[in-house]
Amino acid sequence: MKDSQPPCTRCKKRGLPCTVNKSLQMLLESDSVWKEAIERKIHDLETGLTRVSDHLSLPTVNSASDEDEHDDDHRIAEPLRMPPPAQVSPQAEKHTPHNFEIVMDPDSGPAAIPGSVVSPVLMGGVEPDRAEHDVIRRGCVTLEEAQRYLDVYQNRLDHFLYRIIGDRRTLAQVRAASPLLLAAICAVGALHLASPAFEKCYEEFVAIAAAHTFSRRNTVDDVRGLCVAAFWLSSISWTCIAAAVRISTEIQLHRSIFKALTGDRTHYLRTRLYYLVYVCDHHFSIVFGRPPMTREDDAIRAAAQFLDTENAVEDDSRLVSQVHFWSVGSEIYATFGIDVERPLTRHMIEPLRRYGIKLDNIRADWTERFSYNKYVGNYPRKGVGLHYHFARLYLCSMAFRGIGQPGFKSSDVALDIDEIANSAILSATAILRAVVTDTEIQSYLNGLPTYFDVMIAFAVVFVLKVSTKYSSSVRIDSGETRQLVAELVSVLKGVTASMHPRHLLASVAHGAEKLLAKCSPQDLGPVPANAHITMSQPTFDEGLYDMSYAWNDNSFDNFYMGEFDFLSNQDTFSNFQPDLRYQSLPQL
Structure with missing residues (x-):
């Protein structure tokens, strides 16, 4: 081009219009600006989707990890992808026909419970991120509000039911133990303090409890949370105690009585929790004409012996008196229908x-x-x-x-x-x-x-x-x-x-x-x-x-x-x- 101005010599000879294209450098610079803008938009979109999924307890969508971006040659944004089966989101576990295996237990004796020799062992699943269900982290209640609810629960309500949560705990200990227990305490505490936050706490507990429905990693503190809700939240009492009975059976609370009688404190706490489940179950079964889900098993028959253990206190006597009352109630129900x-x-x-x-x-x-x-x-x-x-x-x-x-x-x-x-x-x-x-x-x-x-x-x-x-x-x-x-x-x-x-x-x-x-x-x-x-x-x-x-x-x-x-x-x-x-x- 003469004086760097079009048309070029070739186009001029052929009588063609001449258009100057951008240089390769200009193309690369433009592409870099476009890519950065798209990356920002994708990041903003991911942040928004994460907030929505957390609120609705939906599976999250993960982007490429930062570890994959250390090399400049690989700094092109990866497309959104769902996590592999082994990395299930905190809100839901994968339930497929292939994520467990049956393990034959060669150490089982000939008098073992039949199902114990073919217990399913989980494979591929991960422990849900329970912190995601923390009502304080989710912004439903403040630390100060949660402390008030815990105080009214531990200083008053829990003593009407013979201390469901057991030994006194700090708010940090409750949060670490179970988000379900924390949510239940906040809902019940808000109800009895006539707090305007009750509606939100109630709905949050229901959402968290629903998210834990199919979890296979529930704990004794999750059972405690369900009992707290069942005893005081009338609208969902039957649903909560049904889940508590199922989970307590899965984690074998009813079998802890044998070691509790020998003085084992861990099994003592598990046994008294089973008695609470038994009492709560009967509160909402017999008087409503429903067959109780818990039965008169070894743990119930040994209630009087339980009081002779070294760990028993007066609250346990009150609890056992309830077991005796409802044991008679079960007999009345079975006799008269x-x-x-x-x-x-x-x-x-x-x-x-x-x-x-x-x-x-x-x-x-x-x-x-x-x-x-x-x-x-x-x-x-x-x-x-x-x-x-x-x-x-x-x-x-x-x-x-x-x-x-x-x-x-x-x-x-x-x-x-x-x-x-x-x-x-x-x-x-x-x-x-x-x-x-x-x-x-x-x-x-x-x-x-x-x-x-x-x-x-x-x-x-x-x-x-x-x-x-x-x-x-x-x-x-x-x-x-x-x-x-x-x-x-x-x-x-x-x-x-x-x-x-x-x-x-x-x-x-x-x-x-x-x-x-x-x-x-x-x-x-x-x-x-x-x-x-x-x-x-x-x-x-x-x-x-x-x-x-x-x-x-x-x-x-x-x-x-x-x-x-x-x-x-x-x-x-x-x-x-x-x-x-x-x-x-x-x-x-």
Whole structure:
């Protein structure tokens, strides 16, 4: 080109237009600028996707590692790629038909458990990055908030359930132990402190628990976390305890009793955790008409021996007293079943009396064994009395089975049924009077597990039903009964005024008030308010123990046949509007 200006000599001779192309250097410089811009965009995109996947607990997408970029000749950005099977994301483990193998154990003796010689051994999987599920790291709660929730849990709530987390721990120790346990403590603590963060903590716990569903590396602290949630978070209690029972069985907690009896502290802690799982399972199985998932195995039969070990403390005695109560409950459930339409017969009366005697003995044996507790006052002793009346009401309410059906209260059992029915009334009213008259018990209500709230609710429904639908076997002061329920409503409204609106007891208070209002004076008939009612023929309707029958056009589930849940009766309790998300939570 003349003077470095187009056209060039060649193009000029041929009469062609001449266009100057960029030099190779210019091309390389332009390509480098473009590549750097694309790398920045890809990095920003990866950062955004990581945040989204962390929030939704989805598998992460990894870019090329920094180790591959040490050589200038290889500084070209690699395309996004999924991790190989051996590097599963922290949020989910790979479950394929080929990531385990069966190992025949040559050291097993001829009396070994059959499945122990072909136990699956994991291959290719990695321990999930549990730090990714830490609610503090995820920004759901601050360190200060988490410390407050842990304090209220360890200084109060945990002592109602005989110390689920065992020895006292710092926040750092809880975080290191299990993100599931931390999330459960934060959710339960926020609920009982009426914190506005409860909703977020609750949803976070559900997400973390769901992410751990198929994990094969769960720990005893994960079981503790599920128990904490099951005892206090009513909406997901059954789901949580089902997962806890499964995991505790997988990690063989029920077999630790043998070494616990020899003084091994690790197995002592594992055994007491198994007892907690057993008690929690029975809280949400027997009283809801479900077969318990835990059985009367060696660990349960050795509960009394467990207290003789060198590691046992008073909290263990309280725990074992519960094991004894629920062991009898299991026998009652197995003996009488759940058919509420079948009247009691002659051969059922004597077993029922024997179970009543067992409950009496448990109450007598344990009530005076417990002393004042610096965290929960006289609850250890008073709790025995409440549990006794809960169990006694469950047992004696069977006197009303089959009422109105042919064969109900036949001549050979009439007097026995009268006696048993009156015992049910006494236990139900004892429960309500304990709440109404004992201010210390009232102070426990914002802390006791969900089971107490449910049994208080059932006692209310029971006494109102009996006082408005008379029976020849029951003598009851209807006016006094209504007054007792009215006083209970007043107490519950006062107690729940400072509670979180999602606390189950707040629903019970609203429900009891509505139910009392619907039990109008005309339902009591023309009988004077203070008269004792006795009638020659049973006039109970068939719905006494089948609450699915309409009572004043409102449906109630039978407490022992299905979930008796005030949250599900929105027509009846029009002033209470539950968050429907709590009715359709993801299953663990």
